[in-house]
Amino acid sequence: MRRIMSRSKTLFIFLICLLKGYHTVGQNLTDAIFTVPDSVRPFTIENFYYIIIANHPIAKQTDLLTDVAKQEIRLARGNFDPKIEVQYLTKNFSDTEYYQIFNGSIAFPTIFPVDPKIGVDRNEGQYLNPERFVPNQFNYKQFYAGVSLPLGRGLITDERRTALKQAELFKDLTQAEQVKQLNYLLLNAAKDYWHWYNAYYNFRLLNRGVQVADEIFQRTKINTELGEAAPIDTVQAKITLQQRLIEQQEAILDFQNTGIMLSTYLWDSLANPLELTLDMVPVLKRDLLVLTSQELEELTEQARQNHPELRKLSITLLQLDNERKLAAEFLKPRLDLNYNLLNQPFDPEWNTNFNLSDNYKFGVDFSFPVLLRKERSKLALTKLKISGTQYERSLAERQIVNDLNATHNALVNTAAIMNNQIDMVNNYERLLQAEILNFENGESDLFKINIQQEKLIQAQTKLVKLMAEYEKQKAMLYWAAGVRNLGAL
Numbered sequence: 001m002r003r004i005m006s007r008s009k010t011l012f013i014f015l016i017c018l019l020k021g022y023h024t025v026g027q028n029l030t031d032a033i034f035t036v037p038d039s040v041r042p043f044t045i046e047n048f049y050y051i052i053i054a055n056h057p058i059a060k061q062t063d064l065l066t067d068v069a070k071q072e073i074r075l076a077r078g079n080f081d082p083k084i085e086v087q088y089l090t091k092n093f094s095d096t097e098y099y100q101i102f103n104g105s106i107a108f109p110t111i112f113p114v115d116p117k118i119g120v121d122r123n124e125g126q127y128l129n130p131e132r133f134v135p136n137q138f139n140y141k142q143f144y145a146g147v148s149l150p151l152g153r154g155l156i157t158d159e160r161r162t163a164l165k166q167a168e169l170f171k172d173l174t175q176a177e178q179v180k181q182l183n184y185l186l187l188n189a190a191k192d193y194w195h196w197y198n199a200y201y202n203f204r205l206l207n208r209g210v211q212v213a214d215e216i217f218q219r220t221k222i223n224t225e226l227g228e229a230a231p232i233d234t235v236q237a238k239i240t241l242q243q244r245l246i247e248q249q250e251a252i253l254d255f256q257n258t259g260i261m262l263s264t265y266l267w268d269s270l271a272n273p274l275e276l277t278l279d280m281v282p283v284l285k286r287d288l289l290v291l292t293s294q295e296l297e298e299l300t301e302q303a304r305q306n307h308p309e310l311r312k313l314s315i316t317l318l319q320l321d322n323e324r325k326l327a328a329e330f331l332k333p334r335l336d337l338n339y340n341l342l343n344q345p346f347d348p349e350w351n352t353n354f355n356l357s358d359n360y361k362f363g364v365d366f367s368f369p370v371l372l373r374k375e376r377s378k379l380a381l382t383k384l385k386i387s388g389t390q391y392e393r394s395l396a397e398r399q400i401v402n403d404l405n406a407t408h409n410a411l412v413n414t415a416a417i418m419n420n421q422i423d424m425v426n427n428y429e430r431l432l433q434a435e436i437l438n439f440e441n442g443e444s445d446l447f448k449i450n451i452q453q454e455k456l457i458q459a460q461t462k463l464v465k466l467m468a469e470y471e472k473q474k475a476m477l478y479w480a481a482g483v484r485n486l487g488a489l
Contacts, residue, residue: 033204033460034284042283043276045193045471048265049186051274055267058185062178069171076167079160080109091125099125101132111164113155117340118145120348138348146340146361153332162326166319173315180308183479189265190475196258197282198468203251205460210248212453213241220446233446240450284467289411289474296408299481300401307400307482313393320386327379333368404480411473418466425463428456 036042053059084106091098105119123132124140134142150158217237223229259276266274291299304310342359345352353359369375432452438444478484 033201033208033464036281036283040279040281041277043280044283045190048189048193048262051267052186052189052265053182055269055271056185056265057267057271058181060271062181065174065178066171069167069174072167072170073164076160076164079163080111083107083109085119091127096127097125098127099123099129099132101125101128109160111161113150113158115148116145117147118143120144138343141348142343143346143348144340144342144361145344146338149337149339150335151337152335153329154334154336155332157322157325157329159326162322165322169315169319169322173312173319176308176311176315179482179484180312183308183482183484186484187475187479191472192258192261192265193282194468194472194475196255196262197284197471198465199251199255199258200282201464202461203248203255205457205464206244206248206251209453209457210241210244213237213244216446217241236446236450240453284471289477290415291408296405299483300404302483303400303404303481304397309396309482310393310400313389313396317386317389317393320382320389324379324382324386327375327382330375331372331379334366336365338363338365400480400482404477407473407477407480411470411477414466414470414473418463418470421459421463421466425456425459428452428459432456 085104087101087103089099089101091100100123102122103119105117107115107117109115121132121134121142121144122140123134124136134140217234217240220229220233220237224231224234263273263275266276268274338361340361341354341356342361343353344359345354347353432449435444435449435452439449
C-alpha cells in the first residue's frame, strides 16, 4: 500500500511537470512553443527582406547596373551629336600671300541614312588651288548645304545605329541581371533565416525539456530522501537532466551562430553593418502553399517567359541578330552620294536663291572588296554564335522547368511529411499520457517515462525542422521560377 501511495504522489508530480511542458505543444503548437512571449521582438522574414533590398551592398551594387546601362545608351547616342569642324590654312612667303583657306561646317548625324551638313568657305590668295577658288562676289565667302546618302552599305544599318540598338538591349540585359542577383541574394537570405528559425524554436523545445527534466530530478531527489523513490530513480533522472542540458547548450550555440550569419545581411541606410539583438526572434505564419495543376502551369509559363537567365539569353540572341544584320550589310558595295548646294538657299548676304540644276557639288564614292573573305567570315561566325546561343537557351529552359517541377514535388512531399509529423507528435503525446497512466497503476517506471519523453522531444524537433525546410523549399520554388520570394515585394 505504501509503495502504491508513493507512486501516486510521484505520478502527481509527473502530471504537473509533463502536462505543463508537453500537452499544449503536442496538441496545439501555436499555443506553446510557437507563441513568442511579450518580452521579445518578432522579426519576420518580410522585415528581413525589406532591410536587405533597401540597404544590402549587393542590392546597392545592382542599382549601379541601371546607371551603367544609362551611360552606355548615352555613349551610343553620342554618335549622333552634331559635330562642328573648322579648318584654317594660310601661307605667306617673300611678302606674298600664297593662300588663305578657311572652312567651317556643322554636321547633323541622324538615325536615318542621311547626314545633313552646312558650312562656309572663305578662300583667297595668289596661288590658291583652282579647286578651292571662290569669287570675290561675296568677299571670297561661299555658303554650302548638302547631304550624304549611302545607297549600298549603310543604307539599312551601320555601326552607329547598331551601337545604339545594342546599348538599348544592354539596358534590358542589366535589368535581367539585376533581378537574377537580387533573387539569388534573397534565396540565400531566406535559407539562413529559416536556419535561424529552426535553431531558435529547437532551443525553445530543448529549454522546456531541461525545465521538465530538472523538475523531475528535484522531485525524485526529494522523494528518494523521503524514502518514496529508489536511489536508482535519482540517477536516472540526473542522467536525463544532463542529457537535456547538453542538448540545450548545443542548441544555444546553434542559435547564436545562425544569428551571426543572419546579421551579415543587415545594413543600415548609411552602409553600416547591423547586428541582431538577443530580443529579436523569428516568427512564422504557418500556411501551406498548395498549387493547382493550372497554377503550376502558369508559374512554369512565367518562368519560360520571364526567368532572368532565359531573358538574358533571349536578349543576347537579339544582340547577335543585330551583329548579323551589320555583318550582312558589309557584303554590299559601298556607294555613297554627296550633293551640296553652293550659296543656296541663301548666299553670304542672305539673298534667297534656290536652283538644283546650278551652283552645286556632286560626288560618288564607290568601293567593293573583290573576294569578301573577311566580310563572309564575320557573318558566318555570327551565325554560329546565334546557333550556339539558341542551343544554350533551349537547354537552360528545360533545366529551369525541370528544376521548378522537382522543387514543387519536394514541396508537396514535405507538406505531406509535415502533416504526418504533426500526427506523430500528437500520438507521442498520447503515448506519454498512457505511460503516465500506467505509472499511476504501478505498471511503469521512470525509465519508460523518460523513453516516451525522449521520443516526444525528437518528434517535436523534427517537426520544427520540417517546418523550416518547407519554408526554404517555398523560397526555392519561386527562385526556380525566376520570380521574387514571397514577401519581398
